[in-house]
Amino acid sequence: MTQDINFMTKTKLLIDNLKSVCANYGLGNDGNEFKIITQVFLYKFLNDKFRYAVKQECPDLVKSEAFSAVLMELSDDDYSDLIDSLDPNIPRLQPEHLISHLFTKQNDDDFAKLFDDTLRQISIENAEVFSVKSFTGAKDTLFDELSQYISDSSQRDAFCKALINKLFEFSFEEMFEQKYDFFATIFEYLIKDYNTDSGGKYAEYYTPHAVARIMAQILVPEPVKGVKCYDPSAGSGTLLMSIAHQIGEENCTIYSEDISQKSSNMLRLNLVLNNLTHSIPNIIKTNTIALPHYLENKFDYIVSNPPFKLDFSDFHASLDKDAFKKRFFAGIPKIAKTKKESMAIYLLFIQHIIHSLSDTGKAAIVVPTGFITAQSGIEKKIRERLIENNWLRGVVSMPSNIFASTGTNVSVLFLDKNADSHNIVLMDASKLGETIKEGKNQRTVLTQTEENRIIETFNNKTAVEDLSVVVTKEEIATKNFSFSAGQYFEVKIEYTDITADEFAEKMNAFEANLSKFFKEGNTLDLEIQQHLKGLKYE
Template identity: 55%
Template sequence: MTTETIIANTKQMIDDLKTVCANFGLGNASSEYKIITEIFLYKFLNDKFLYEVQQAEESLKDSDNVEQALNDMSEDDYEMLMMLLPPATAKLKKEHFISYLFNHKNDDKFNELFDSTLWDISNTNLDVFSVSTGSGDKIRLFDEHLSQNVTESNRRSDFCKAMIDKLVTFSFADAFSQKYDFFATIFEYLIKDYNKDFGKYAEYYTPHSIASIIARIMVPEGTQNVTVYDPAAGSGTLVLALAHEIGESNCTIYTQDISQKSNEFLRLNLILNNLVHSLGHVVHGDTLLSPQHLNRQKNGLMKFDYIVSNPPFNVDFSDNRDTLAGDIYKERFWAGVPNVPNKKKDSMAIYQMFLQHIIFSMKESGGKAAVVVPTGFLTAGTGIPKKIRERIVKERMLRGVVSMPSNIFATTGTNVSVVFLDNTKKYEQAILMDASKLGTKVKIDGKNQRTVLSPEEIEDIIHTFNNFESKDDFSVVVDYEKIEQKKCSFSAGQYFEVKIEYVELTQEEFKAKMDGYAEKLTELFAEGNALQAEIIEQLKKVKYE
């Protein structure tokens, strides 16, 4: 089966689940995203389990009915088989199988069986598949009463039956040989209707293409046993792209986000991409007020090898502003905290706080970071942005900047740039790139306009950046002293050479041009003299009355 066919079949199953929600009055309901993602995840875990037991047990590899063969096993043999499964595989009891629910879908109060099955899977796999709140509470895989989102109690069993009927007609079996790009496509499709509002600290969804550019610039060569961090992770597009570039088995992901919805999407994303070992480091909480990832001594914040983030740009955090400006936060927010405006409190530049936090969280020797910022940050002449840029330049942390085309994110018209930082101190210069003229405007879902980069343009950005190439009106390599002379401006346009075109003229052509200029000036002077005389005449006519 081709990749295109697997993608099409997977998308069809997602559409079928959404249709069931619509038929039971849950289309566009606040609970729809939770229902769709949890049932999708249940199907994925069920099929992944069946796939892994076939890999683990030789006698099951050619079985026509794996579930029946498992049901025929003794309890002792079944327990032994569970011990052979990879740690990232959810452990399922025989009564957890989708086939078991399908065979019991006509039982009385089927919705209760459906809900209790998901809840028992959550509890059975609590240690591996849960994520945490800032206070340490475990957030389970599934809701305890998912079917109760259907308001009419007499329709809940029918709703669960309809969902199970959709699940049994599809299998993920052919998808497990697929790689990151496949699951990135499926994930984007799964959440496309639910990514419009990721909550207070995860404002914008990062396109896969931009995440890939950032990852390939940050990791031009392979690396091993490193940590990857995003303090405003959203659905995890950036950390997943970076982990893929590094190698999923070569890194551990750490994230925090204040949005419960974002963390649920992130968990799903990590599971789909074989990063279950990082789930224990996914935290639901306020990064600025209470960052949860501490060093081994538990006496300070953890420092990371790689940090990547697309933080929200402007958010009303006036309730916490004075707290964050207090003494206990001054080491982390060394450049200051934005003041609360008299009007439009939601315009507070919270990205400046995240940028300071990221710089503070980089490993002192060798830490690397890439942060999406509003392009205005690159040239702001005063205040916190300038202080941040001055420190970046003073400590020789700036590897480079890429200014992206407008509307690169469909959800915002704000012009954005990506600032790349590097604590290795191995760069004597920085590369500044203006990619704002690249891309093609397209309509997303017939509504929002987005600029899409072609594969050739993406390659040009990555190759030019990683090779520190200067190209006319596109990129420029500058040393730190020159940046300091330009008031620490990170805008490529301020460093491009102004070119004056020279044209060779013969003596006759030169004389003709000069005669033309002289004639034109004579005409202008004559018009000026006439106008001056007219004004004087008019002034003489003015009388006192």
């Protein structure tokens, strides 16, 4: 545990040092700082991943500290054989791509150009595995020419030299000796200053780890293998990482769609950090609703925290076409006359997720709590379809303010194509958690005990007073298809056995009190009338 904390401290220090370099060259809080920090961090991680893999494959070859120099002495054929022997998920680097080589070249003329050329070459040679694709199939570049973000060209060499020196001081390699669970925390630390919406269509919704863990552990209570997991509004990938850890990274393949280039790049970095590099080619940057890349695919597990409200009037007309009729079975929200930004796009995501489930598929979707009780409209049509087809496993209504980014109360909808329609779990966890302050916002945080209580109560299908009920599909139908646990809680009336004399005594006391109150009321009325008369004559 001490070593775990030590590694985390060192990694955070590296991130802080990179931010310090950016600040020293006028890029602190600059719009491009995010690209520099995340890409340099990714370069470092890939560099060390490659070094570690080569040392594991050829321990005798790399006893020398001059790692890149030793590799340079290999013949082309030997080096090619070495590369071919590595796992497909390991980046393909040349000796001159390594940080140790750039460190020895840092005082050369045009070092910034060498730095940029190195990153460009790595991008080209690793495009097949490490590129994010758009809907059209076009691939992005893994790295930008980072020195170009320094507007004063005379400072570029010094800037790149400063970055390389910070990278050279630190190594991830010893962390690869065993599996650590802190990379989710490291990722959060890395992007914490940049994880906000930058004007894209879909806002970057950050899902708290507690909610992500609850969703994953309810979705996957038993071991599974060879499954496909999907998020149609993936953001930076918190939900996907959580379910992948629950299943086991080697037992699942990740698929995602999101319209934001920044979110897609965050997700790529998250996949690399979490040993899911093999799924990077499945990241698609697209408008999931209007231009779905995976429309014909079916998935075993789907997790999603979709945007709740968004103006989609500019592509509303394109949704009403024959190819989407089956997908949007409950309808498409109309274009609002005012407040178009409040259009309920999440209703389209729910329908898209239902359409994308395999015959045995399961899903967990974050929805505004208002969805589970709406009396009519698309919301009710969706709920009716879930009940009629026996696809609802249950609902958990979360505490208010559990999401710092939105004041909307949320619930998590759990779907299962093989759900038990006679034991549907409806849970009201809104009273759980403790309130903490984060900057100007207040957020509700669940304790580990409360997390476990929610998961165990749900998975065991247990009715707990004031927390959960277990109901049938028929009972839900009689309540206008409401998914709110509160509407099924029993109204409790407490009875107390008393004698006839005790009853008479209580009634006499009530009568005496009433008489007293009436007298006081009459006295007060007289005083008010006298006061009003006095005011009139004045």
